Amino acid sequence: MKHTISVLVENHSGVLSRISGLFSRRGFNIESLAVGPTHDPAVSRITIVADGDEHTVEQIEKQLNKLIEVIKVKTFGRDEYLARELMIVKVSATANKRSEIMTIADVTGAKVMDITLTTMTLELCDTYAHLCRFEEVIEPYGIIEMVRTGTIAIEKGAETFNAKK
Amino acid sequence: MKMSVSQAMVECLKAENVKVVFGYPGAAICPFYDALLDAENDIRQVLVRQEANGGHAANGYARISGKPAVCIATSGPGATNLITAIATAYADSVPIVCITGQVNTDQIGSDVFQEADITGAAEPFVKHSYLLKEPDDLARVFKEAFYIAGTGRPGPVLIDIPMDVQKAEIDFEYPDKCEIRSYKPTTKGNYLQVKRVLGALETAEKPLICIGGGVFASNAQEEITRLAELMQIPVITTMMGISVFPNDNPLFCGMIGTHGIKRANKAVNECDVLFLVGARVGDRAVKTPLALEKTTKILHIDIDPAEIGKNIGADYPLVGDAKIVLGQMLELAKPMKHDDWIEHLKGLEGAKAPIEAPAGTVNPKVFIDRLAAKMPDNTNIVADVGQNQIWTCNGYKFRKGGRLLTSGGMGTMGYSVPAAIGAKLADESRPTVAVCGDGAFQMSFMELATAVQFGVDIKVVVMTNNRLGMVRELQTNGYHDRQTNVFLDGSPDFIKLAEAYGIPAVRACDDGSMDKAIDMLANHKGICLAEVVVDKDMPTL
Structure with missing residues (x-):
C-alpha cells in the first residue's frame, strides 16, 4: 500500500x-x-x-x-491531504495530430509549453493518478521524453504541519 | 579567546573532561596532533597500531567510563580503517566520538591523495556525523557531538575536519549546553504506561525479565536487580546484558539465544509475560519472535522508540531510560512470590557440563570457570568473537561489579585486545582480561605493542586450536563437515610471540599448567599472556 x-x-x-x-x-x-x-x-x-x-x-x-x-x-491518512505532481512530456506531433493532442490537453488540463514541426511539449500539474491517466491517453501518440517531479503534499483545511511545536 | 581551530579542538576535549584519546596520526590530522602535544599533561595520547583498534579501544573506554570516548584518525585510509570500529560501536550502542582529518576544503571532491568521503562512507553506522567546513561552527559541533553520542540511545558520532579548517583562527568559547530542536530523547516513562507494565507483571504467573545491553547504557544494574528481587522474577540476559545481573543470584537463568543456555531459552518459551529491558530481540537472541509474540505478553522498555515493535510486537511499549523507568516502577512495586516457577526453571537443563579434553589440551569451559573463581569481583572480561566468546559468556560466573565487554551486535573479530586496553585505561583499578581465539588474536595482536608502550596492564588469554573454530563447527553441522579455509597453519608460536614483545607468557595444555596460567593472570603485575590449548573438535555448547 x-x-x-x-x-x-x-x-x-x-x-x-x-x-x-x-x-x-x-x-x-x-x-x-x-x-x-x-x-x-x-x-x-x-x-x-x-x-x-x-x-x-x-x-x-x-x-x-x-x-x-x-x-x-x-x-498522511487517506483523504487528509492535498497532493500535486508536475509532469512535462514531449510527444511526437506532426501537423495532422496536433489538434487531437490539443483536445486531450484541453480535457485533461494540460498546457502546451512548446511546439516544433514534429513535437509538442505539454505540462500537467495534478494528482499522481490523474497524471497516470493522462500518460495513458497521450502514450499512443509516441512519448519521446517525460519527466515528473514526484508528489508534494499538504494537509487539508486549517491544520498545519510545521517545525514549531 | 582567539586561537587556532586545532587548539580549540583540544580545549573542547578538555571541556568534555576527556583524559585519554586513542589514535593514529597522518598528514591531514597533523595540525590537531600538533596542538595535542601542548596538552600532554591533560590528555593522554595513546598511539594504537591500526585505526580500527583505536576505535575499539575508545569503545572499551566508553563502556567502562560510561561517557563518550575519543578516537582519532587521518584522512583517506586512516578514516576508512575506522569504519569497522564505528560500525561495531553503532551495533552495540557505544558512545564514541571519532575525529578524522580531511583534505583541504578546496580539494574536497577532486580525489586528491588520501581523500575519502568518510562522512558518506560511515553514514549507515553513525548516530550522526559532521563535515566541518566552517571554522566558527567548531565549538557548537563538538558540544553537539558529545551530547548526541552520550545521550538517548548512545552511539558513534563522527567529526571530519579539513586540514585548512584545523589551521584557521577563530574566536573560541565553549558553550555550556546545546539545544537541538530535532533531538530530544524521551527519558521518563509515561506514568500510566509504567503502571500498566507493572500491572502486567503483577498479574503474571510466570513472569520473566530479559536484560539487554541497554541496562548498562543507562547504568540501571542496581534498579533491575532490586526489581527482580522484590518481585521475585527470574532473569535471563542477552549477550549484551551479561554481567548486569550477578550470576550467583538464584533468580539468574543464563543467556538466551542460538548459543545460549537451554534453561534460558526454555524460560522464554514458557513464560507468560516477558519483560524486555533495553534488549532489541536480535535474531541471534530470539529466533522466532513472531511465534513468541503470539503466545506471550511482551512488555518492552527501550530508549529508542524504533526498537519497540521492530523485531517483536510489544503489548506494552514503554519508551524511556531504563534507570529512570525502573526507578518509577520501584516506587510502585510490591513484593511478590513465584516460588513454583523459579523452582521449575531451576529443574531445567542448564549449561552443558564440560567434556573431557584430549591429552595436551584444556577444556575451555573448565579454564573459564577456574579463571572466574580466581579473578576479583570487579574484573572486566573482554570476550572476542567465536567459540571463545560463547565459552566465556556462558561459563564465566560474574559476581556483582564484574563486567563483560564483547562485540555482540557486529561480531567484530579482533575486538578484545584493543577494547581491553581502552577498558583498563578507563579505570585502572579494575583487572582486565581479554579472551580471544587464535583467529581473532591474529587480527589485533599488534596492539600488544600499544599495551607495552603505554604500560597498560591487561591480561591476554589466547585460546588456540589452530582453527576458526566456530566456522569449522558450522561447516561440520551445516555443510556436511566440508571444512574449508578454517585452518590457521602458519600461526606463530604465541609464547615466543609474547616474549618478542617482552611479555611473560604461559601455555596451558594440562591441568597443572592451566592453574599456573590462571595464577599468573590473577596475580602477575603487568601485562601477561596465557595460551590455552583447546581441542580442534571442542563443541561451542
Missing part, C-alpha cells in the same frame, strides 16, 4: 543523502521523493511516497525520526 509521508528537515547539506540512504539500507521502497525549501529558510520539506504495510510505515517513521536533522515526520 502507498503512503505519503511529509518530513521536515534542517536545511543542511547531506540531509537528503542521509534520508535516501536510510530508505535503501533498510529496504524501504520509495515511489517518489520531492524536496524543496519552506517559508522558513532553515527548514526543507521532503515528501516521500513509499510502498509498504503498516509495520513498514511505522518503522520508516521511527527510523526517520532517529536522524538528528529530521525535525518532524507525518504520514
